[in-house]
Structure formats: C-alpha cells, structure tokens
Amino acid sequence: MNVLVIDAVQYTVAKENGITHIITRNKSDYETSDIKCLSPEDFIACIES
Numbered sequence: 001m002n003v004l005v006i007d008a009v010q011y012t013v014a015k016e017n018g019i020t021h022i023i024t025r026n027k028s029d030y031e032t033s034d035i036k037c038l039s040p041e042d043f044i045a046c047i048e049s
Contacts, residue, residue, distance in 0.1 A: 003029070011035065 007029045014022055014035050022030060022037045030037040038046065 011033060020036060022035050023040055023043045024037055027037045027039060
C-alpha cells in the first residue's frame, strides 16, 4: 500500500474519532495536518513529565 494512502487513512481515522495526536517516526508526512504529531521519543518524554 502506498505510504501516502496509509497516512491519509491514519489521518482520517484520527479525525473521525477525535484523536488529537499522531505518534509517528515520519512527522514530515503530517506537516500540513491540523492534528499534532509527535515522534515516539517526544511522546515518551511528554508522558514521563
């Protein structure tokens, strides 16, 4: 499956379900997204603080 299609599916599912953040290693894939994107490391740091 094309990476852009996978990103679009993840974004759409997140929007439909009120998800406010996406955890991804490819933050650049979501540069135009209105959903905040975090790297896995940023996410761990956030929940540990």
